[in-house]
Amino acid sequence: MRATQWMGKNHVEVNEVPDPRLLNDRDAIVKVTSTAICGSDLHLYDGFIPTMKKGDILGHEFMGEVVEVGRGVSNLRVGDRVVVPFPIACGACNACERGLFSVCENSNPNAGMAEKLWGHSPCGIFGYSHLVGGYPGGQAEYARVPFADVGPFKVEDDLTDEQVLFLTDIFPTGYMGAEMCDISPGDVVAVWGAGPVGLFAVASAKMLGAERVVAIDRFGYRLDKAREAGATDVLNYEEVDVLDALNELTAGRGPDGCIDAVGLEATHPTTAVDAYDRAKTAVMAETERPHALREAIMACRSGGTVSVIGVYGGLMDKFPVGSLMNRSLTVRTGQAHVHRYLKPLYEKIRDGEIDPTFLISHTLPLDRAPEGYRMFRDKEDDCTKVVLKP
Amino acid sequence: MSSSRTRPAARRTARVLGLASAGLGVAMLRDPKGVARVSGVDDSATALSVIPLVGARELLHALPLLAGRPGWAWTRVAGDAVDLTAMGVALSHRGGERGRRLRTATAAVAGLAALDLLTAARSRRAGSRSAARELLPSSAPWKSAIDVSAAATVNRPPQEVHARWHDFSRLPEFMAHVREVRPAGIGRWHWVAEAPGRRTVEWVAEVVEESPGERIRWRSLPGADVENAGVVEFRPAPGDQGTEVRVRLAYAQPGGKAGKAVAKLFGEAPDQQVRDDLARFKQILETGQVVRSEGTPEGPLARRMAKQQPAVPRS
Ligand SMILES: NC(=O)c1ccc[n+]([C@@H]2O[C@H](COP(=O)([O-])OP(=O)(O)OC[C@H]3O[C@@H](n4cnc5c(N)ncnc54)[C@H](O)[C@@H]3O)[C@@H](O)[C@H]2O)c1
Ligand SMILES: [Zn+2]
Ligand SMILES: [Zn+2]
Numbered sequence: 001m002r003a004t005q006w007m008g009k010n011h012v013e014v015n016e017v018p019d020p021r022l023l024n025d026r027d028a029i030v031k032v033t034s035t036a037i038c039g040s041d042l043h044l045y046d047g048f049i050p051t052m053k054k055g056d057i058l059g060h061e062f063m064g065e066v067v068e069v070g071r072g073v074s075n076l077r078v079g080d081r082v083v084v085p086f087p088i089a090c091g092a093c094n095a096c097e098r099g100l101f102s103v104c105e106n107s108n109p110n111a112g113m114a115e116k117l118w119g120h121s122p123c124g125i126f127g128y129s130h131l132v133g134g135y136p137g138g139q140a141e142y143a144r145v146p147f148a149d150v151g152p153f154k155v156e157d158d159l160t161d162e163q164v165l166f167l168t169d170i171f172p173t174g175y176m177g178a179e180m181c182d183i184s185p186g187d188v189v190a191v192w193g194a195g196p197v198g199l200f201a202v203a204s205a206k207m208l209g210a211e212r213v214v215a216i217d218r219f220g221y222r223l224d225k226a227r228e229a230g231a232t233d234v235l236n237y238e239e240v241d242v243l244d245a246l247n248e249l250t251a252g253r254g255p256d257g258c259i260d261a262v263g264l265e266a267t268h269p270t271t272a273v274d275a276y277d278r279a280k281t282a283v284m285a286e287t288e289r290p291h292a293l294r295e296a297i298m299a300c301r302s303g304g305t306v307s308v309i310g311v312y313g314g315l316m317d318k319f320p321v322g323s324l325m326n327r328s329l330t331v332r333t334g335q336a337h338v339h340r341y342l343k344p345l346y347e348k349i350r351d352g353e354i355d356p357t358f359l360i361s362h363t364l365p366l367d368r369a370p371e372g373y374r375m376f377r378d379k380e381d382d383c384t385k386v387v388l389k390p
Numbered sequence: 391m392s393s394s395r396t397r398p399a400a401r402r403t404a405r406v407l408g409l410a411s412a413g414l415g416v417a418m419l420r421d422p423k424g425v426a427r428v429s430g431v432d433d434s435a436t437a438l439s440v441i442p443l444v445g446a447r448e449l450l451h452a453l454p455l456l457a458g459r460p461g462w463a464w465t466r467v468a469g470d471a472v473d474l475t476a477m478g479v480a481l482s483h484r485g486g487e488r489g490r491r492l493r494t495a496t497a498a499v500a501g502l503a504a505l506d507l508l509t510a511a512r513s514r515r516a517g518s519r520s521a522a523r524e525l526l527p528s529s530a531p532w533k534s535a536i537d538v539s540a541a542a543t544v545n546r547p548p549q550e551v552h553a554r555w556h557d558f559s560r561l562p563e564f565m566a567h568v569r570e571v572r573p574a575g576i577g578r579w580h581w582v583a584e585a586p587g588r589r590t591v592e593w594v595a596e597v598v599e600e601s602p603g604e605r606i607r608w609r610s611l612p613g614a615d616v617e618n619a620g621v622v623e624f625r626p627a628p629g630d631q632g633t634e635v636r637v638r639l640a641y642a643q644p645g646g647k648a649g650k651a652v653a654k655l656f657g658e659a660p661d662q663q664v665r666d667d668l669a670r671f672k673q674i675l676e677t678g679q680v681v682r683s684e685g686t687p688e689g690p691l692a693r694r695m696a697k698q699q700p701a702v703p704r705s
Pocket of ligand 1: 038039040041042043169170173192193194195196197198216217218219222237261262263264265266267268291292308309310311312334335336
């Protein structure tokens with residue numbers, strides 16, 4: 001089959017590789033009909049996440065048709081159309097039983113590796129380094145899906161791939177980001193990053209009843225999309241001082257909920273500050289460029305919530321812990337527990353409450369994945385989200 | 391005698407610290423003025439002469455750290471303490487933008503210092519871990535022992551978890567280096583384990599205690615290729631979360647060549663091997679299978695972690 005392979009930093013190729021085979025009774029093989037490139041893939045592309053191996057198949061946002069099922073899978077049949085959540089979860093451990101699917105205790109065979117870096121291991125993830133399992137991803141013609149009796153969600157209504165594809169990751173992620181803010185009437189929510197994840201966080205904060213939703217980014221075209229998604233205000237962090245602007249907007253309170261939808265590759269408008277973290281990451285003295293997170297903490301209203309859905313990998317410098325502690329902030333985080341959002345969010349799409357297709361800017365054949373990666377990273381041609389068709 | 395061996399985790403952190411040291415060191419030697427500026431001490435002539443010295447120090451302990459010798463992190467801790475003191479002195483004399491930059495640099499050094507302390511402390515603990523070796527038979531003379539332990543919470547009731555372990559002949563399903571365990575009389579089992587170089591080691595073990603749903607203890611009988619003993623304990627986990635499983639194993643390590651062979655049996659990461667065995671045990675009980683990826687087709691396996699296959703299906 002054809003598959004998108006990580007060949008080194010800034011280098012992906014689409015090559016011929018062997019077809020996947022069932023490795024366990026609870027596996028299924030899915031013929032991929034649509035798959036997407038995610039901001040998380042960019043962290044791999046840019047070389048920020050360790051333990052990638054040359055040849056690893058990328059991609060954790062994919063859907064398609066079931067073509068083979070293991071003996072232990074009774075709820076799926078060949079021919080079923082499914083979306084596949086990006087976290088791999090067993091459904092039986094304590095974490096899964098509590099709905100914390102992205103920290104499933106069984107699905108990462110390389111848990112030992114993750115424990116060294118993080119103390120405990122999260123779940124396994126498709127196409128997302130060996131630290132979280134060494135599973136091939138779904139930017140390919142076929143993918144093996146472990147615990148296929150737990151993850152895949154059947155799409156039985158007449159909806160297009162484009163309408164339901166983002167249930168695999170970014171819609172649940174954005175939704176969880178907003179949900180973690182415990183929004184109550186009158187709340188102001190600020191979202192750092194107007195990429196696909198930030199856009200869904202904006203739309204979700206609106207759905208959950210925020211009074212105002214502020215989107216922050218440096219790309220005008222993405223801020224326009226944010227308005228489309230329901231942002232009442234947008235801030236270009238290269239043009240305004242974000243902290244001042246948020247204080248002005250909230251009459252000095254600061255936003256009640258602050259969502260970091262940027263993650264470890266944030267940029268900073270002040271060259272010196274930007275250079276500081278670039279230098280420190282270059283010599284491995286830290287692994288993140290956490291500008292958005294620092295700012296979100298400083299901006300947040302006293303007693304408010306900082307919701308971190310942007311991805312971080314290791315260790316950062318200058319964490320404003322004093323601001324966090326002295327002002328009674330709450331920090332909530334996580335890779336999205338996608339499984340628990342599939343049904344409710346699917347229903348919102350089916351009932352027309354949201355049309356997730358608004359953020360797709362490019363649809364390319366799988367063979368053009370390398371171009372898709374480059375465009376998405378460089379924000380070329382107003383690129384917001386790339387969908388690939390195997 | 392001790393089983394002192396450096397923990398692989400400590401070794402890996404040591405390497406990261408080594409890299410950080412090397413990076414900082416090079417910067418300080420190559421561009422002391424730049425570092426002084428970023429650190430907010432560029433108004434001081436002494437600073438300019440001190441910085442390259444600090445840089446040289448960073449490089450000095452970068453070398454052993456890069457080689458993975460975490461004990462050397464202590465030299466870093468000492469170094470960091472010197473930095474912190476020096477910066478503290480400088481801080482009390484400075485205000486404005488310069489002071490701000492200096493405070494930033496101090497915070498950064500403090501962060502590194504914390505990590506250094508952690509590594510050094512872990513390398514200490516690795517040497518003084520408690521032993522499970524009172525279980526070891528005293529029949530044979532041995533110089534030291536390898537103690538390994540692991541714990542996991544399994545989301546199944548204690549009786550069921552106990553029953554699965556009690557079935558010794560099925561231990562190889564989750565114990566990676568055990569090839570076979572077959573009955574050898576009442577309460578006795580003949581173990582065959584893989585050793586490096588395609589060799590095997592064998593022993594007969596007797597169960598010395600068994601309390602259903604609570605504990606199993608066993609130890610090798612005289613004549614074992616490797617004297618060893620083990621205890622596994624099962625306790626109800628609080629809050630209806632299943633069973634807490636704790637395993638402790640001890641392997642006698644005779645002197646000389648035989649001793650080296652025993653050490654090799656466990657390779658680089660004896661603790662990790664037992665943790666992986668237990669992870670597989672948990673997977674079997676909770677999910678009915680060992681979890682495999684294309685990168686780790688055998689399921690959790692310490693030696694595979696260093697030698698991952700690419701995440702691509704095999705033909
Ligand atoms: N928690 C999860 O489960 C989960 C799931 C998917 C993605 N993610 C993470 O979410 C993050 C965003 O993903 P995406 O697909 O939207 O990626 P993206 O790269 O398209 O979007 C990031 C956006 O942040 C903006 N940005 C950079 N620095 C900023 C700053 N200082 N302030 C404000 N905005 C800034 C960029 O201009 C960009 O538009 C990534 O870190 C990704 O890994 C997390
Ligand atoms: Zn994603
Ligand atoms: Zn689980």
